[in-house]
Amino acid sequence: MxxxxxxxxxxxxxxxxxxxxxxxxxxxxxxxxxxxxxxxxxxxxxxxxxxxxxxxxxxxxxxxxxxxxxxxxxxxxxxxxxxxxxxxxxxxxxxxxxxxxxxxxxxxxxxxxxxxxxxxxxxxxxxxxxxxxxxxxxxxxxxxxxxxxxxxxxxxxxxxxxxxxxxxVCALYYPLLMKTKKFRVTDKCISCRKCESLCPYGNISFDGEKPVWGKKCTHCMACINLCPVSAIEYGKGSVGKTRYKGPEKV
Ligand SMILES: Cc1cc2nc3c(=O)[nH]c(=O)nc-3n(C[C@H](O)[C@H](O)[C@H](O)COP(=O)(O)O)c2cc1C
Structure with a gap:
């Protein structure tokens, strides 16, 4: 398996x-x-x-x-x-x-x-x-x-x-740096809820029309990269960067 x-x-x-x-x-x-x-x-x-x-x-x-x-x-x-x-x-x-x-x-x-x-x-x-x-x-x-x-x-x-x-390094990085505080959604968000279903930890919920990140996050970057309209940012770190959409089938 x-x-x-x-x-x-x-x-x-x-x-x-x-x-x-x-x-x-x-x-x-x-x-x-x-x-x-x-x-x-x-x-x-x-x-x-x-x-x-x-x-x-x-x-x-x-x-x-x-x-x-x-x-x-x-x-x-x-x-x-x-x-x-x-x-x-x-x-x-x-x-x-x-x-x-x-x-x-x-x-x-x-x-x-x-x-x-x-x-x-x-x-x-x-x-x-x-x-x-x-x-x-x-x-x-x-x-x-x-x-x-x-x-x-x-x-x-x-x-x-x-x-x-x-x-x-992991003992420090996971609890101190893998936080969700810096995730934010911009006006581009179309409330499609794809981020909610994509999150492998089930850590994203919806407050009305916008995503809200809970505390359980492993920084997998699925939400930012795979948002269909690139409406998610992480502080300034992701701004202006091309999203990675995953490998195409070969
Ligand atoms: C939180 C995080 C930490 C990472 N740390 C490393 C690393 O230490 N060394 C490395 O070579 N790649 C690192 N990467 C890159 C990923 O390992 C790499 O892109 C991986 O193939 C992503 O797999 P996925 O698409 O299945 O999530 C990191 C990525 C993330 C999101």
Whole structure:
């Protein structure tokens, strides 16, 4: 089973391609996060966890989900991390989590995908996005072939002390900087409520005609990037930047 978390579609794209190549099915974990389904998995099979890299490691949306969910013991666990540049301490994070859950850790691999952190980073041009996605496809296909033949993923290098440092940064970044105060909606808003349904945490509600952000946010950037009329901004960070609409089907 391929379980994925996504904000803007990169991880969905990777998960669906892996599922197709391995004759498996891909499922979005937001249905569990939003509480409409119990995270209890009974199938004794390989699990492929696909998630974005946040703050130099596996997005907490995925690690928190794995911690809370119930899986059979000894399942084979593969981790595929989509990252704009570098997946950082994700291999260590995932190996440790697998040990705690009693999984057979099959490795972590990175797939380089376009940047979506519009609140803080420079967004890529359409041409760069196309090139990145095109280059990702053979990488995904190589990884799928390994998963299909039940092999381990190639060992990923880790810089000594990297995970320790990343844990410290995450411990500060998540509670202090992943806030919703800076989200705002401009006059362009057409009250279509797409942001409400897109939020994988179910953190957006509607106060009359405008979206209101609750406290549970992981900065996935789905609302800003995928708003059909680009009516959402994050402080000054997103102003004037081209929205990332997710990878096109290849
Ligand atoms: C909150 C946040 C933190 C991020 N941190 C990193 C990072 O540390 N390293 C990196 O290479 N990319 C980072 N990115 C970029 C994403 O990992 C990348 O664009 C990913 O493919 C997005 O996946 P999605 O479309 O499935 O949400 C970050 C993005 C967000 C929204």
């Amino acid at each position: 391929v379980l994925y978390f996504t904000g803007t579609g990169n991880s969905r794209f990777v998960a669906e391609r892996i599922a197709k190549a391995t004759d498996d099915r891909a499922e979005d974990i937001s249905i569990y996060i939003k509480g409409s389904k119990q995270p209890v998995f009974t199938a004794d099979e390989a699990y492929v966890f696909v998630a974005p890299c946040y703050v130099s490691t596996t997005a907490r949306a995925m690690t928190d989900f794995i911690k809370e969910a119930s899986f059979p013991k000894d399942i084979r666990a593969y981790f595929i991390i989509t990252a704009a540049s570098y997946m950082g301490a994700a291999p260590t994070t995932n190996r440790r989590l697998s040990a705690k859950k009693g999984f057979k850790y099959m490795g972590t691999a990175q797939v380089a995908m376009p940047q979506n952190y519009i609140a803080h980073f420079k967004m890529r041009s359409e041409e760069e996005i196309r090139k990145t996605v095109k280059e990702a496809v053979p990488v995904i296909d190589r990884l799928s072939a390994i998963i299909k033949r039940k092999g381990p993923l190639p060992a990923a290098k880790q810089i000594p002390g990297e995970a320790f440092f990343t844990d410290l």
